[in-house]
Structure formats: C-alpha cells, structure tokens
Amino acid sequence: MGRIKIELSKKKLYTLYYVQNKPPHLIGKMFGCSFSTITNRLKEYGIPLKTPASARMKYKKYDFSGDLIEKSYLIGFRLGDLAVSKTNPSAETVVVRLHTTHDVQIDLFKNLFKKYGQVSLSKSSTNPSTNLNAFLNKSFEFLLPKWDLVEEWIIQDEKYFCSFAAGYIDAEGTFGIYQERARFKVDSYDKEILFQIHVWLDKNNIINKFFRVAKKGDYVRYGDYHFKKDVWRVNVNDANSLLEFINLINPYIKHKKRRKDLEKNLKNIARRKLKGSIR
Structure with missing residues (x-):
C-alpha cells in the first residue's frame, strides 16, 4: 500500500511549525497522520527542523532590531x-x-x-x-559581556555614546536639587566606564569632575554593608554645563523618574537665570 498523501501546503506547514510553534506530533494529530509524516514533509519542503533547544521554547522570540x-x-x-x-x-x-x-x-x-x-x-x-x-x-x-569599558564603536560616534550614557545613567545616575541648585552625579564601581564618560564630557566642553568617593571596605551605615570595591563618581554642578549636558542626553533618556528629575533641573536653572544668579 502506498503512503497516505495529506493536503498540507508549505505555507500552512511553516505557519503551524514556526509561527504558531506547534510540534510535529500535534500537527500530525490535526491532519490524522504520524509525527514522522510531518517531519518528512518538513524535509521535502526544505523547512529546517528545529534544534532540540528551540523546539522546547514555549514562547516566540524575535531578533534584535539591529539599530x-x-x-x-x-x-x-x-x-x-x-x-x-x-x-x-x-x-x-x-x-x-x-x-x-x-x-x-x-x-x-x-x-x-x-x-x-x-x-x-x-x-x-x-x-x-x-x-x-x-x-x-x-x-x-x-x-553577555560585563566589561568595565566602553566599546570603541560607541566611543567613535557621538549619538551612540549619548545613547550609551543615557542607558548607564538610567541605571545608575541621579539628577537632583541640592542646596537649591540643580546637579547631576553618577556613582559606580566601574572606574573605566566613568572615566570614559568624563572624557566624553570634557570633549564636549562640559565642566565635570571625576574622582573616588569611597574606598573598598568602607562601611555604609544606611545599608549596613561594606563597599566591595572603590566607588567612583562623575558629577556636573556648573549650571551652564549641566544645561549643555541635559541637551545632549535628553533625547535618549527613557527612565520616567530620570526624565522628571531632569525637567526639575531645567526649571531650576531657568529660574536662577531669571534671578540673575547665573549667566
């Protein structure tokens, strides 16, 4: 007796197998045939069989945009x-x-x-x-890599560095009002990353400071722990430099609280300019 021929187009099979993520044995049940019949049809159509790992994936995953x-x-x-x-x-x-x-x-x-x-x-x-x-x-x-550095392709492009810095600041940075003055700071163990941010700010004529704020082993009273490494800081306190910095990074900030605090900084600087306390 010849093999039972099922009516299953390549497009339909691809949709069931890859788009809807149905395994061959379930597709076989839908069409009244065996697991092997479906896998043979996949091969006939040139549809790649999934690896065991991808076959176990319950949820669809999509490739990174490439942007x-x-x-x-x-x-x-x-x-x-x-x-x-x-x-x-x-x-x-x-x-x-x-x-x-x-x-x-x-x-x-x-x-x-x-x-x-x-x-x-x-x-x-x-x-x-x-x-x-x-x-x-x-x-x-x-x-995957956890490096204390900024990759060269990011350093070489202003927009990429702005976006990188925004991501790092959304994770670690702070825009605040201290002593009625707008200020920015970012503290981290990542000495080389902060140094690269410091160099980038210098290149854009933004007055900033890069320095160590705590040593490895120093006790943190409010958290009841000791620092595992030296802690480094980059800050921007000069109002005009802070304004320039915000203008650079504002289009790339995504964190809702960072955005609100950033807006408070802008209002503080504008108010002080109106008062004539800064030029």
Missing part, C-alpha cells in the same frame, strides 16, 4: 543594572535579569524587552523587591 542607537542604550543599561547569562555556551536563550524595588525600573525593563521575548516577574516573599527575567534569542548575545 545601533538602541544597542548602545541597552549595553549602557546592562552594564549599569542588569545580569545577563546563558545556561550553557550552546544554549539558544539569553536570559536578562533585573532585581529592583522600584516600579519605574520594572516598567522600563518591560518596555525594553517585551517586544523581543517573554518577560516574567516574581515578587519576593521576604522583602518588597521584584525579580524580572527576559528570555531572548541569540541575537542578544552582545549583552
């Missing part, structure tokens, strides 16, 4: 606040993790990654923190 401004931002945000890993070198899933107590950080994380893959959220039972995981495909392997 270098977005990539620069994500790298900056990752180096400032995210943990990124794969379960093993050959794994096809890149897991991005965030541990936070701030709702605005949760919203930002979701907005950055939900268009590319599943984002899961779990609340801690012992404290008010939230753990978030984004499950992405291999096109996000560029987020």
Whole structure:
C-alpha cells in the first residue's frame, strides 16, 4: 500500500511549525497522520527542523532590531543594572535579569524587552523587591559581556555614546536639587566606564569632575554593608554645563523618574537665570 498523501501546503506547514510553534506530533494529530509524516514533509519542503533547544521554547522570540542607537542604550543599561547569562555556551536563550524595588525600573525593563521575548516577574516573599527575567534569542548575545569599558564603536560616534550614557545613567545616575541648585552625579564601581564618560564630557566642553568617593571596605551605615570595591563618581554642578549636558542626553533618556528629575533641573536653572544668579 502506498503512503497516505495529506493536503498540507508549505505555507500552512511553516505557519503551524514556526509561527504558531506547534510540534510535529500535534500537527500530525490535526491532519490524522504520524509525527514522522510531518517531519518528512518538513524535509521535502526544505523547512529546517528545529534544534532540540528551540523546539522546547514555549514562547516566540524575535531578533534584535539591529539599530545601533538602541544597542548602545541597552549595553549602557546592562552594564549599569542588569545580569545577563546563558545556561550553557550552546544554549539558544539569553536570559536578562533585573532585581529592583522600584516600579519605574520594572516598567522600563518591560518596555525594553517585551517586544523581543517573554518577560516574567516574581515578587519576593521576604522583602518588597521584584525579580524580572527576559528570555531572548541569540541575537542578544552582545549583552553577555560585563566589561568595565566602553566599546570603541560607541566611543567613535557621538549619538551612540549619548545613547550609551543615557542607558548607564538610567541605571545608575541621579539628577537632583541640592542646596537649591540643580546637579547631576553618577556613582559606580566601574572606574573605566566613568572615566570614559568624563572624557566624553570634557570633549564636549562640559565642566565635570571625576574622582573616588569611597574606598573598598568602607562601611555604609544606611545599608549596613561594606563597599566591595572603590566607588567612583562623575558629577556636573556648573549650571551652564549641566544645561549643555541635559541637551545632549535628553533625547535618549527613557527612565520616567530620570526624565522628571531632569525637567526639575531645567526649571531650576531657568529660574536662577531669571534671578540673575547665573549667566
């Protein structure tokens, strides 16, 4: 007896297998045939069979857009606040993790990654923190390295560096009003990254300072812990320089609180200019 011929077009099979992510045995049940019949039809049509890892994926993952401004931002945000890993070198899933107590950080994380893959959220039972995981495909392997440096392709392009700095500042930076004056600072263990931000500010004629604010082992009373490394700071206190800095970075900031605080800085500078306390 000859093989039973099923009516299943290449387009329909591709949609079921790749778009709807249905495994061959379920497709076989839909058409009253076996698992092997479906896998043979996939081969006949030249549709690549999924690897075991990709076949186990429950949720659809989408490739990174390739936009270098977005990539620069994500790298900056990752180096400032995210943990990124794969379960093993050959794994096809890149897991991005965030541990936070701030709702605005949760919203930002979701907005950055939900268009590319599943984002899961779990609340801690012992404290008010939230753990978030984004499950992405291999096109996000560029987020794996945790380097204390800014990559050369970012340094060489002003827009890329602005976007990188915005991502890092959304993770680690602060715009505030202190002694009735607008100020900016970013504190971090990442000495080389902060030094590169300092050099970039200098290049743009923005008055800033780069210095160590704490030593490894120093005790932090409000958090009851000791610093694991030296802590470094870049700050901008001069009003006109802060205005220039905000104009550079404003188009790239995504964090809602950073944006609100940044606007408060602008209003503070405008008010002081009207009073004539600064020129």
